Amino acid sequence: MKGIVFVLLFFPILLWSQVNFEKAEQFFEAGKIEQARTLFESVVVENPSHLKAIEYLGDIAGQQKLWDKALLYYKKLKQLQPREANYYYKYGGALGMKAKEGTKFKALGMIEEIKSSFEKAIVLDPKHKESRWALVQLYLELPGIIGGSEAKAVQYSNELMRLSSLDGYLSKGYIEEYFGRNKKAELNYSKALELTHSKLAFQKLYNLYWYKMKNFAKAQQLKERFEK
Numbered sequence: 554m555k556g557i558v559f560v561l562l563f564f565p566i567l568l569w570s571q572v573n574f575e576k577a578e579q580f581f582e583a584g585k586i587e588q589a590r591t592l593f594e595s596v597v598v599e600n601p602s603h604l605k606a607i608e609y610l611g612d613i614a615g616q617q618k619l620w621d622k623a624l625l626y627y628k629k630l631k632q633l634q635p636r637e638a639n640y641y642y643k644y645g646g647a648l649g650m651k652a653k654e655g656t657k658f659k660a661l662g663m664i665e666e667i668k669s670s671f672e673k674a675i676v677l678d679p680k681h682k683e684s685r686w687a688l689v690q691l692y693l694e695l696p697g698i699i700g701g702s703e704a705k706a707v708q709y710s711n712e713l714m715r716l717s718s719l720d721g722y723l724s725k726g727y728i729e730e731y732f733g734r735n736k737k738a739e740l741n742y743s744k745a746l747e748l749t750h751s752k753l754a755f756q757k758l759y760n761l762y763w764y765k766m767k768n769f770a771k772a773q774q775l776k777e778r779f780e781k
Contacts, residue, residue, distance in 0.1 A: 568668050569695075573592045573595055573596050574592070574593070574596045574603070574655070574751065576592055576748065577589045577593045577596065577606070577609065577754075578609075578707060580592065581593075581613075583743075586613055586617075586654055589609070589720070590610065590613050593606045593609045593610050593613070594610065595612065604630060604633060607629055607630055607633075608626070608630060608640075610626045610757065611623045611626030611627045611643060612643075615643075615646075615647055615650070618650070618654070618750070620647050620648075620650055620651035621651070622642075622653070623647040624644065624647050624648060626646040626650070626675050626699070627640055627643045628644060630644075631644060636677055637677070638673055638674040638677035638678035638681045638684070639677070639678075639681075639683075639768060641670045641671070641674040641684075642670070642671060642674040642681065642684045642687065644670050645666075645667050645668075645669075645670030645671045645684070645687065646687060648663055648667050648670065649663075649667045649687070649691065661699060664695065664699060665701060667691065668691065668700075669683040671688050671691070672684075672688075680716055682713060682716055682717060683700070683717075685709045685712050685724075686713070686720070687711075687722075688705070688709045689706045689709045689710055689727065689728065690706075692705040692706040692709070693706045693728065697777055703728065703732070706728055707725075707728060708742075709724070710724040710727075710728060710761075717751075718745070718748050719745055719749045719751055719754065722741045722742070722745035722748070722754075723745050723754060723757060725741040726738045726739075726742040726745065726761075727757075729741060733765075735765050738761055739758065739762075741759060742757045742758035742761060743758060745757070745758075746758055746779075758775060759775055759776060759779075762775060
């Protein structure tokens with residue numbers, strides 16, 4: 554009897570929480586971030602283990618560049634679901650952004666945790682492409698004296714190639730472009746576009762022609778071909 558009473562009392566709370574969550578998602582998708590945040594927070598008050606609501610709150614904090622707040626939400630997700638790769642990826646990403654916007658001295662103390670977060674995501678999900686992309690960028694942007702390495706960036710690019718030809722060629726193009734080797738970047742972006750006809754590959758190649766190579770005629774020709 555007590556069990557029945559508990560269900561009858563608790564069910565309306567669960568229903569109210571679900572309705573609020575759905576409304577919050579609608580606000581989020583419509584770009585009404587503050588309304589969404591308020592409702593997601595109310596959902597978490599009622600259900601502190603609501604993973605998706607906590608994740609949304611972390612994403613909203615990230616959009617607002619409130620990195621410490623985002624890190625608290627993503628850390629909680631890791632604690633609640635320690636086998637979910639995406640939570641480690643998001644935690645590492647927020648930590649990386651905090652490091653970028655802070656002092657160089659503070660950033661030095663964060664590098665290993667950033668790396669280990671992305672590496673953990675890959676261990677948990679061997680097909681996790683986003684973490685490999687993050688590591689490509691990280692190893693390119695870090696100075697060599699504190700762990701930057703083109704070879705390590707290429708290693709993760711090669712892993713991306715085994716998972717996806719699009720991500721593989723785009724990451725190789727990204728590495729070449731980063732070092733100003735624009736002709737090699739062009740070859741990789743062209744290969745990505747040829748194989749996949751991806752809008753992203755088109756955009757990367759178009760931007761390379763327009764902004765880096767200043768070949769406006771080639772950029773225009775590419776645009777006309779792609780639009781056909």
